[in-house]
Amino acid sequence: MELFDATKDWAEVFKPLIKKYKNKKHPLDYQNLYQLLVMVVLSAQDSDANINKVAPPLFEVFPNLKSLSESTIEDLIPYITKVRNFNTKASWLIEIAQTLKTDKNIPTTMEELVALKGIGRKSANVIMREAEVPAEGIVCDLHVIRVAPRIGIVKESKDGNKVEKELMKALPKEIWGDIGMAISFLGRETCRPTYPKCPDCPVQNDCQYLLKTI
Template sequence: MLFTDWQAILQPLIEKYKDYKHPLHFKNPYQLVIMVILAAQDSDANINIVCKPFFKTYPDFKSLSITTSNDLLVYFSSVKNYSNKINWILDTASVLKDRTIPKRLDELIKLRGIGRKSANVILRETHQKPEGILVDLHVIRVVPRFGLTSEFKDANKIEKILMEKLPYSMWNDIGMAFSFLGRTICRPTNPKCTICPIHTDCAYFKKITNP
C-alpha cells in the first residue's frame, strides 16, 4: 500500500481510542516513570494497586532517593522481577532527585528500567514531541495480524517498520490505539473482528472470511 493509504485506513482506529486514558493511573510525571518501570512484564492493574500506598509514602524522587531496597519490599514483593525493579527505581531516584525528568527519548533510555516502549509512553503522556511509536505486547500481536508488518516478536523491529510506513503525524497516537485495540477487541483468541473499526482492511479478517 502507498504511504498515504495507511493514514486513511488507520484514522478510524485513532478516532475510536483518542479519548481513552492510559491504563496506568498516574497523577504526575514522577508517578508515570515509576509505574512504567514496574509494569514491565506485569499487569497495569497490579501496578495501580501496589502504587497507591507507595506514592503516599514516597511522593517524589527526593523522598524515594533516601530509602533502601528493603524498605520497598513491602510495596513491591508481588511485582514480577521486583528485586531488579526496586534497584532500578532507586537508581532512577538518585539520578532525578534534583533534576527534571528528561524530555528526549535518548535521555530517557539512559535510565535503568526504561526502554524504548517506556520512553515512548512517557513522552506521549507528558505531551512531548514523539520520537518513536509505542510498541507493547498488544501491538506486537495486533500489527502483524492486521498486515502492517510481518510476524515479529522484536518490538524494536516492529517500531522501525511502523516509523517507516506511517506519517509522523500519526506516531503519537497510533501505538496506543493499537494497544487499546489489542486489549479490547483484537484479543489473542476469539477476536471480535466485526466490531473492529478497521476490520475491512485487516489481513486476518480477510483470511478467516475468505479461506
C-alpha cells in the same frame, strides 16, 4: 498465512482507530509524571492492573523522587513484593531517583529516558505520549506486537524494537504519538488473541487477518 500488505495507505486506514482512542489515558492509573515513571518501570513483564493495585500505598510513602532518592532498596522492596522481578526493579528505581533527584528533572526525550535504568524504547514512548511531547517513536507493547502483524501493516516478529521500526517506516511521523496506544487499546478491547470481535473493529474493512478468513 502471510498477512503483510505494504501497498495500503495505512495512515488512512487507521484514521477511525486514532479518532476512537486519541485522547484515551493509559491504563496505568497515575496522577503525575513521577508516578507514571515509577509505574512504567514496575509494569515491565507485569500487568497494568497489578501495578495499579500496588501503587497507592507505595506513593503514600514515596510521594516524589526526592523521597525515593533518600531511601534504599531495602526501604522500597516491602511495597513492591507483588511485582514481578521486584528486586531488580527496586534497584532501578532507586538509581533513577538518585540520578534525577527531583520530579522537575524527569526527562521527556527519547535519548534521556532510555539512558535511565529500566527504561527502554517502549517505556519511553509511553511516557512521552502521556506527557504530550512530540513523538520520537511508536509505543510498541505486547498488544501492538501481536495486533499490528494481524492487521497486516508489519511482518510478524516477537522483537518489539523491530516492529516499532517497521511501523515508523509505514506511518507518517505526525501520527506516531497516537497510533501505538490506539493499536494497543484495540488489542486489549477488540482484537483479542482468541475470538477477536471483528464486527466491532474500526479497521475491519482493511484487516488482512479478517480478509483472509472470510
